[in-house]
Amino acid sequence: MEIELIEIRDFLAERPPFDALTEEQLDLLPKQLEIRYLRRNSAFPPEGTTGNYLYILRSGAVELLDDDENLVEKLGEGGIYTTQCQLIDISRASQGVATEDTLLYVMSCKTLQNLRDSEPSFNEHFSESMRDRLKQAVKTLKVSNNNNPLEILTGEIKGLLQKAPVTADVESSIREIALVMSAKNISSMMLMKDEQLVGMITDRDLRKRCVAAGVSPDAPVSSIMTADLTTVQEDTLIIQALMIMTKLRVHHLPVMRGDKVVGMVTATDLARHQSTNSAFFAADIRKAETLDTLASISERLPELQYQLASSSATALHIGDAISSLTDSITSRLIELAQMELGPAPVPYVWLSGGSQARREQTSHSDQDNALLISDEMRPEHAAYFEELAKRVCDGLNACGYIYCPGDAMAMNPKWRQTLQIWKKYFNTWINKPEPMALMLSSIFFDLRPVHGEFELFEELQTEILGKTRGNGIFTAYMAANALQHRPPLGFFRTFVLIHGGAHDDTFDIKHRGIVPITDIARVFALDRGLTQVNTTNRLRAAAETPILSQEMGENLIDALEFIASMRINHQAEQIGNGIDADNYMSPDELSDLERRHLRDAFRVIQDMQETLENRYQGGRFR
Amino acid sequence: MLDRFLSKESQRKRALKKVGDGVLHDYLSTPMVNKNTVCEDLIIVSLDLETTGLDPKKDKILSYGFVEVSHMTVRLAHSSHQLISIEEEIPEESAVIHQITDDQAATGIPLEEAMPILLRQLAGKVMLVHYASIEQNFLDAACRKLYGAPFVIPIIDTLVLARRLFERRNHTFQPGNLRLFNLRPQYNLPNYKAHNALSDAVATAELFLAMATDMFPNPSQCQLRRFITQ
Numbered sequence: 055m056e057i058e059l060i061e062i063r064d065f066l067a068e069r070p071p072f073d074a075l076t077e078e079q080l081d082l083l084p085k086q087l088e089i090r091y092l093r094r095n096s097a098f099p100p101e102g103t104t105g106n107y108l109y110i111l112r113s114g115a116v117e118l119l120d121d122d123e124n125l126v127e128k129l130g131e132g133g134i135y136t137t138q139c140q141l142i143d144i145s146r147a148s149q150g151v152a153t154e155d156t157l158l159y160v161m162s163c164k165t166l167q168n169l170r171d172s173e174p175s176f177n178e179h180f181s182e183s184m185r186d187r188l189k190q191a192v193k194t195l196k197v198s199n200n201n202n203p204l205e206i207l208t209g210e211i212k213g214l215l216q217k218a219p220v221t222a223d224v225e226s227s228i229r230e231i232a233l234v235m236s237a238k239n240i241s242s243m244m245l246m247k248d249e250q251l252v253g254m255i256t257d258r259d260l261r262k263r264c265v266a267a268g269v270s271p272d273a274p275v276s277s278i279m280t281a282d283l284t285t286v287q288e289d290t291l292i293i294q295a296l297m298i299m300t301k302l303r304v305h306h307l308p309v310m311r312g313d314k315v316v317g318m319v320t321a322t323d324l325a326r327h328q329s330t331n332s333a334f335f336a337a338d339i340r341k342a343e344t345l346d347t348l349a350s351i352s353e354r355l356p357e358l359q360y361q362l363a364s365s366s367a368t369a370l371h372i373g374d375a376i377s378s379l380t381d382s383i384t385s386r387l388i389e390l391a392q393m394e395l396g397p398a399p400v401p402y403v404w405l406s407g408g409s410q411a412r413r414e415q416t417s418h419s420d421q422d423n424a425l426l427i428s429d430e431m432r433p434e435h436a437a438y439f440e441e442l443a444k445r446v447c448d449g450l451n452a453c454g455y456i457y458c459p460g461d462a463m464a465m466n467p468k469w470r471q472t473l474q475i476w477k478k479y480f481n482t483w484i485n486k487p488e489p490m491a492l493m494l495s496s497i498f499f500d501l502r503p504v505h506g507e508f509e510l511f512e513e514l515q516t517e518i519l520g521k522t523r524g525n526g527i528f529t530a531y532m533a534a535n536a537l538q539h540r541p542p543l544g545f546f547r548t549f550v551l552i553h554g555g556a557h558d559d560t561f562d563i564k565h566r567g568i569v570p571i572t573d574i575a576r577v578f579a580l581d582r583g584l585t586q587v588n589t590t591n592r593l594r595a596a597a598e599t600p601i602l603s604q605e606m607g608e609n610l611i612d613a614l615e616f617i618a619s620m621r622i623n624h625q626a627e628q629i630g631n632g633i634d635a636d637n638y639m640s641p642d643e644l645s646d647l648e649r650r651h652l653r654d655a656f657r658v659i660q661d662m663q664e665t666l667e668n669r670y671q672g673g674r675f676r
Numbered sequence: 677m678l679d680r681f682l683s684k685e686s687q688r689k690r691a692l693k694k695v696g697d698g699v700l701h702d703y704l705s706t707p708m709v710n711k712n713t714v715c716e717d718l719i720i721v722s723l724d725l726e727t728t729g730l731d732p733k734k735d736k737i738l739s740y741g742f743v744e745v746s747h748m749t750v751r752l753a754h755s756s757h758q759l760i761s762i763e764e765e766i767p768e769e770s771a772v773i774h775q776i777t778d779d780q781a782a783t784g785i786p787l788e789e790a791m792p793i794l795l796r797q798l799a800g801k802v803m804l805v806h807y808a809s810i811e812q813n814f815l816d817a818a819c820r821k822l823y824g825a826p827f828v829i830p831i832i833d834t835l836v837l838a839r840r841l842f843e844r845r846n847h848t849f850q851p852g853n854l855r856l857f858n859l860r861p862q863y864n865l866p867n868y869k870a871h872n873a874l875s876d877a878v879a880t881a882e883l884f885l886a887m888a889t890d891m892f893p894n895p896s897q898c899q900l901r902r903f904i905t906q
Contacts, residue, residue, distance in 0.1 A: 058757050061868045061875055089750035089878070091863075091885035093893065102716070102747070102895075113866045155864035157882060160749070 059084035062159065065112065069132045070647045071179030079169065088160040092116075098150035099138065106138035106163040114156025115546070117555075118147035125555040127653075128153075128546040132646060139163035140182050184658060185605055188612035191651035195368070195619045211295050211309050212288035215317035219308075221246045224253060228264050228278060229271035231255060242306045244315055245279055251315045253279035256306055285310045286319070291371065293336050293378050295319060300340050301385075339382040345390065345449050348383055352453035355379065355417040356629045363626035369618030370590055373414040380410050380455065384423070385505045387449040391442050399435045401428040403506035404446070407462060411502035412572065413588045414618070416625060416635070421447065421455040422497045425464040426510050429472045443470050462497045473510060477517050484521045487531035495535065496569075499576055502587050515585060523583030532580060533670035536573035537663050541566050541656035545641045545649045563624065564637035567617035567652075570659050571610055574666060578602055589614060610662060613655035620644075620652065684708060687828045695825035699792040706800040708830060715888055715898035720745040720832065721797055722804040722881035724873040725811050726774035728767055732817035736762045737787060738776050741874030742797060743881055745804065748888070748895075750881045757874035758793070759784030775871070791818055798829055802900065806856045806880045808833040834859070834883050836905040841887075859883060863890065 062084040066072040072080065089112075090100050098116045099109060111133040118127040118135070126147050129135060137147065170177040181187050220238055222231055224245040235243055235257070245253040255275055263269065263278035285308045286295050295307055305321040335351060335358065342348045355376065362372045388404060407422035409415045425443050427435075443464035451457050464470050471479070483491035483498075499518075503511040522528055542550045542561050549557040561567075575589040578596035586592045590611050597607025624643065625635035644652065685708050692704040709718065723742045729735035737760050744754035759776065761784040766776065784790075794815070805811045808831045819827040835854050842849045852858060856879055857867070863886035868879055892898035 058755070058874055059752060059878065062752075062878075085752050085755065087752050089752065089882060089885075090748070091882060091889055093886075093889040096889075096893075113864055155886065157865055157886075 062087065065132075066110070066159075070650065071134075071176050074176040074179065075169065075173055079173065086161065086165045090158045090160055092152040092156040092158060094152055094155050096152050098152050098156075099135065100158070103160075108139050108161040108163065108166050109135040110159040110161070111135075112157040112159055114152060115154040116150050116156060117153050118150045120146045121148050123149075124553075125543065125551070127544055128551055128555075130547045136180060139166050140180070184609055184654065187651075187654045188609055188616070188658065191616045191654060192612045194647065194651065195616065209292045210288065211286055211290045211292055211319055212316070214292065214319055214323050215288070215309060217317070219244060219315050219317045221251075221315065222275070223247070224274075224276050224279070226275050227272050228260070228269070228275050231275045232260055232271065235260075241320065242318060244308055244318060245275060246315075250313070251283065251285070251308055251310075252276075253281045254283055254306060254308060255279045283308060287311070288316055291374055291378065293375060296336055297378065297382060300337075335379050336382050339379065339386050342386055343390075345387070345452055348386060348390075348449065349453050352383060352418075352455075355454065356635065359417040359622070359635075360626045360629040363622045369615055369622050372622055373409075373412075373416070373618070376417055377410050377413040377415040380415055381406070381504050383453055383455075384446065384450065387446045387453075388442070388505045390449075391445040395438060395441060395445075398442070398506075399438055400430040400432075401507040401510060402426065402439065403503045403508060403510045404464065405501045405511060406504050407497040407501055411500045411587050413502075414568075414572070416622065418454040418456075420458045421450045422458050422462050423447070423450075423464050423469075423504075424462070424476075424498070424501070425470040426476055426514060427470070427472045428507070428510060429474050431472050439470055440465075440467070458497075460493070460497075462494065473514060476514055480514075480518045481521065484518075484525065484528050487528055492531065492535045495532065495576070496573070499532075499580060500587050519580070519583040519585065522580035524581065529577055529581040530670040532573075532577045533666050536570070536577050537667060539565050539570045539573065540663065541570060541659045544653040544656065545644065548641050550641055560638045560640045562637050563617060563621045563639045567655070567659075568614065568621065570663065571614045571617075574610065574659075574662055577666065577670075606658075606662065606665075609658045613658045616651055616655050620648065684828055684830050687826070691825045691828055695823055698823060699795050700819055700823035700825055700827075703795040703799045704825070704828065709800060709802060709900065711830075711899070711901040711904060713900045714896060715892070715900070716747055716895055718746070718802055718900055719800075720802045720804045720881075720884070722750075722877045722884070723794075723798075723811055724805065724876040724880065725814055726776060726873050727810065727814060728762070728770045730810065732813040735770075735814075736760075736764070737790070737814055737818065738762065738766065738770075738774060738781055739784070739873045740790065740794060741872060741877045742794075743874065743877050744797075744801075745881050745884070748885055750878065750885070752878070755874060755878070756793075756797075757872060758790060760790050761786050774873075787818060788822060791815075791822055795819075801829075802832055803829045804832045804834070804880060804884055806833065806876070806883070807835045808905065830900070830904055832884065832900075832903045833905040834880055834887060837884075837887055837903065841891075856880060856883065860886075863887070 063080050066083060067080050075083070092098060092100055092114070099107070111129050111131055113131055116129045116133065116135070117125055118129070120126050170180055178190050181190065220240055221244045222234060224247045231243055242254060242256040244251055245255060253276065255278065259278055259280065264271065269278060284298065284302055284304065286298065288309050288311050299305065299307060299321055307319050308315055309317045309319055338351050339348065342351060359372065359376060362375065384404060384406065403426045405424045405426055407424060409419055410422065425439060427439060447457065447463050447465040457463065462469060501511065540553060542552050544551050549559065550561040552558060572589045575592040575596070578584070578601050579586060579592045582596060582599050582601055584592060584595045586595050593602065593607045593610050596602040597604050620639070621637065624639050628635045641649065688704055688708060692701070695701045695704060721742050721744055723740065725737050726739045727735050727737055739757065739759045741757045742755065744751045759781055761781055766778055766781060771777065803811065812831060816827040819825060838854050838859050842853070856876065860867070860879065860883055863883065865882050865886060868875055888898055892902070
């Protein structure tokens with residue numbers, strides 16, 4: 055049968071959401087439309103219509119404005135105006151004007167409803183709930199991730215667990231335990247008391263602590279078990295579990311879901327994985343004996359990021375994987391330095407700042423770090439730490455983590471201080487939030503210990519959060535700072551639309567998309583005294599408090615995941631084309647669907663920024 | 677020939693006297709729309725015919741396409757495309773233009789069945805065409821042949837409107853400038869790739885909406901008499 059009005063049919067068929075319709079539905083669609091023409095400068099939606107309609111721009115341009123005549127959206131060819139058909143109006147536009155001569159395809163809301171009722175995938179595009187829309191956006195990012203050769207880097211421990219955990223009562227005798235282990239052919243067992251994990255025993259323990267030590271097999275197993283256990287959560291990355299094992303020199307890690315034991319992962323499990331993975335970066339880094347070796351491993355990081363992005367790992371996991379490798383390189387540089395310099399004279403901890411601390415690093419960003427030294431430090435120790443910091447920072451630079459342009463590095467004496475001095479720094483910043491302090495806030499209010507005595511950092515963090523928690527004046531400044539980077543409104547043809555109606559050819563997806571969310575999460579964390587540093591974790595924790603609603607928290611997390619994935623894909627493409635990765639995206643790179651999802655993500659940020667603006671505005675003058 | 681100097685309404689009444697009972701009688705019995713009707717209230721039928729040539733005496737209608745325009749809105753629900761069967765082979769030179777093959781034409785309905793559909797559709801309305809002489813002359817020839825009386829209808833011709841606009845603005849123009857698909861970009865109307873009688877009828881309807889809103893931004897000034905070209 056001949057399809058009438060094939061021109062209109064084909065125009066719709068290649069655009070979302072109509073591309074979700076079946077061939078039959080598309081064939082019948084044009085006959086259900088009307089066409090209207092709007093002369094430039096005339097009102098939109100067209101006057102003199104009765105009833106409610108969906109409008110599709112066939113040609114021309116329409117600007118949508120809010121009550122105060124601020125531009126909120128600009129539609130071009132293929133743009134869709136759904137407001138009249140939505141049960142809940144998610145757009146803030148209250149009026150519109152055709153800015154060019156415009157041809158409109160008009161569909162009654164009833165026709166739209168019929169299509170929505172009969173085609174679920176079409177219906178999803180018209181969800182009134184921002185929650186659903188963002189879930190949808192994130193879903194589009196997740197393509198099948200099976201048989202990913204790089205699973206070690208983005209895979210979670212739970213993917214390695216095969217058997218149900220084998221446990222025994224802690225009251226059992228050594229002999230009983232040994233019998234079970236032999237029968238089940240396992241090398242370790244977890245010991246429970248009242249369903250709580252209280253200890254672990256391994257083959258090695260049986261040999262060394264029982265047989266070799268002459269302990270009776272009838273003695274309770276608790277007498278030879280390891281009670282001081284390090285455990286990992288089931289969503290821990292495989293690579294991180296490997297790092298923990300290497301660092302602690304253990305071969306078994308109990309795996310938990312909350313406080314419930316769900317399994318055990320062994321070094322053998324990881325090694326079996328290793329054999330199938332060529333890019334076993336972390337192990338290579340641990341073994342590296344020279345800076346040159348480290349630098350050549352590090353050179354492969356952009357390639358790794360590219361492969362991870364191609365294998366559709368989530369942005370959250372890629373950031374985590376890259377940051378973990380930077381941690382490993384940092385630790386190894388410290389170890390190499392100490393092989394020559396000897397152990398530190400007093401306790402210290404190497405701190406990472408900024409994106410590495412937040413576990414949101416993409417390959418080879420600038421280095422941000424600091425050295426926190428015990429108050430036991432005496433003047434004669436300064437030279438040791440100066441040399442240590444210099445070697446590590448130089449090493450990082452040689453590995454592609456270029457020197458921080460703002461000099462926020464441990465090699466800068468200012469950021470190589472004792473706990474007492476660091477506390478004083480933070481006191482000053484929190485009591486007098488001056489521009490300088492705010493500038494440093496994205497580095498030093500996001501700190502994470504990488505190597506050394508973590509307790510030193512915990513003491514500092516407790517001190518900082520104690521001073522920021524509920525501190526209205528300080529958080530008001532931080533909030534004002536968080537409003538400096540505004541997301542774009544959306545896209546129009548090949549332009550990025552920004553507030554006030556100006557056009558840009560490209561936009562900085564980092565500063566206009568990711569930084570605003572990171573800044574918001576930091577305000578929440580400091581205001582509520584949350585110890586989390588990763589933005590997603592901060593938002594998740596904040597959503598457990600009255601400061602952030604569950605729904606808004608989830609929306610921000612999904613918005614971040616979507617925007618960060620767009621950025622990683624953009625950079626992957628650049629790396630794939632052999633050019634240096636940057637943050638400048640052009641609307642040309644975006645599909646209609648991606649534009650729509652990005653616009654939703656931007657809108658979530660705008661909403662949150664407005665809320666923040668209202669909530670903290672008064673605080674500054676309290 | 678005298679008819680040319682009579683109003684359409686007088687032509688209709690004269691023709692009604694000549695015609696016997698039947699579909700053309702019914703058509704001619706319907707009063708014509710008042711010339712002072714504002715555009716918003718007009719019911720317009722945008723029509724396009726594909727023919728085997730330009731001579732209504734010997735060439736044949738191969739297909740028609742129409743779409744209704746009311747309240748200055750193109751109603752695609754009221755649109756139709758129909759092939760018309762003819763006895764002879766389609767001349768190659770016209771097939772190049774309309775792309776209708778003999779096989780396709782054979783699936784059409786005979787002109788005797790097509791004309792009543794068209795006349796019922798057009799009764800009491802305004803006919804919109806781009807370059808009216810083809811549609812006017814072929815429908816007139818068909819009516820005379822089938823029903824023994826002329827075809828009378830008020831016509832809006834977007835080609836004539838465009839030529840008047842060029843002349844009024846003292847713009848020089850080539851005949852090619854007046855073609856439907858060369859006029860549309862001036863009004864920011866999209867380029868349609870597919871060409872058949874219906875898509876051309878839709879393209880003409882859109883062009884009319886654009887020209888009318890351009891000429892009369894104030895809708896109350898937009899009246900049928902400003903557009904009647906024949």
